[in-house]
Amino acid sequence: MERGLALVLPLFLGLLQQGRGGPLEVEPHEPVVVVAMGGSMQLTCRLSCAGRKAASVQWRGLDTSLGAVQSGPGSSVLSVRNASLSTAGTRICVGSCGNLTFQQTVKLLVFAFPDQLTVSPVALVAGLDQEVACTAHNVTPTDPDAFSLSLLLGDWELEGVQALGRAEEEEPQEGEDMLFRVTERWLLPPLGTPAPSTLHCQATMRLPGLQLSHRQPIPVLHSLTSQEPPVTTSLEATLEQGSTHSPRSPGKPGNSSTGPCLPEIHQLPVPGGLELLCEVACGPGVAVRWTQAPGDLAAYERREAGARAWLSVLWATCNPEGWFQCRLDPGGQMASLYLVPEICSPPTSGALWTGSLLLGLLLLAFLTYRLWKCCWARQLLGHPPPLGPN
Structure with a gap:
């Protein structure tokens, strides 16, 4: 009796394992699939049933932006064309073999990462403390774990810079998609001697199974x-x-x-x-x-x-x-x-000349007044003014 249970129990557990999605295959195989905004992709789900049982497979979604689905015996293809941000979400493939039901989920992630970088200033001057800003336009997602901006010397991050903060603003868009303008600012110490000829601002997008980067050069003026x-x-x-x-x-x-x-x-x-x-x-x-x-x-x-x-x-x-x-x-x-x-x-050169001239005229007027007053006082006392030495 115990030996019979030992033989039946593994078989029963195996059926349960299959019921949770064992033979259901989804391509691509990753649990998170990324697609560029405006791009296209396909998700294919397949199921094979033992014996002569017919497999039923169907893609399902949690919203109305499921995409175009074509299903046939044992397979279902979900096609995404001109992906937008509303396309993102969880997609579910459900398959059945008779009374056994299987299920696989895939998370679809849509990103935007055009090569649109601007820097300010457009060039640096060697030997000066300078603030530099790098801006990436029309990007999403902007989570720091997914998107970053860095200042490079060659292939390495520039040392000795002080991060001044990061700002995010919405970019104006005609449709419903919400894209962002992300700006990172740094304070640079005087570049060493000899100063490098060029620095680079690099924008990097890191997503499951994908890493992209764009660079914008920043020339350095040596004189x-x-x-x-x-x-x-x-x-x-x-x-x-x-x-x-x-x-x-x-x-x-x-x-x-x-x-x-x-x-x-x-x-x-x-x-x-x-x-x-x-x-x-x-x-x-x-x-x-x-x-x-x-x-x-x-x-x-x-x-x-x-x-x-x-x-x-x-x-x-x-x-x-x-x-x-x-x-x-x-x-x-x-x-x-x-x-x-x-x-x-x-x-103040013009004003200084005018002021000096005015001061001289005032001094001359004051001396003239004092001399006139002195002569008038002598006449009143009966003492004519001296005419000079005899």
Whole structure:
């Protein structure tokens, strides 16, 4: 009796194990399957029954975005086309052989990770403490375990930098998908000697069975070699560079069918200073705005009109050295201009001359008054003023 139970019990346990999903096969085999936003994929579920039993297989989902399902004897294929964020979720394959039912679950994860990185400033200057920001556009998910931004020297993270924090903002989208703009900021100490020629901002997406990365170079200026000044003023332009950008995503406006829409900064001499013009030659629906200037941006006079934005730099005082930067919306592409005050005229020279002249006139008037008063007093006392030595 005991020997018979010992033979039957393993067989019974084996049937239970099969009932929990043993012979049901799902491809891909991973419990979590990732697909890029806008991409396509297939999930195939198969079941073979012993003997002449017909296998029944069917994909099921927990929501209405199951996808296209084609089922036949012993198999069911779930096709996902043009994946969106609403496509993500748990999918269940249920199969049966007679009275035995089997089940497998697959979690579908949709991600967005376009090669759209921007950096600010667009170039670094050796020997200075500098703040640098790196921004990834239109990404999801943004969980730190899945998405990260880092500053690299070669293939290694740059040492000695101070992390200043991370910010996430929603990117404007036409559909229901919610994508994000993620910015990481660091404070860099003066780069060593010799300074590297280039640093890189790297964005990395790590998901089950998948790791992707994009890089954006940040050149390092070893010396500030000034160009010819646009006008005889106290500032000279040392670097003007178009936006650091990546190829634009489909549907974004551009100034050609193959290239991205890039803002540019031009220098326009005006009486008493310099006017900077940021403009972009794109289709309608785009705008540029100034986002950075030495000191406080609010201290500068600015005018913004769609695809053009002006900023006035006056020579009344020695302006601080640094980057002027403008940004394109939508798209996030940026352009930057670095200005260095090489010749700073004393701002009060004219006022000092005027003040000195006024002080001299006041002193002359005071002496004239004192001399007149002295002569008048002598006449009243009957003592004519001395005429000089005999």
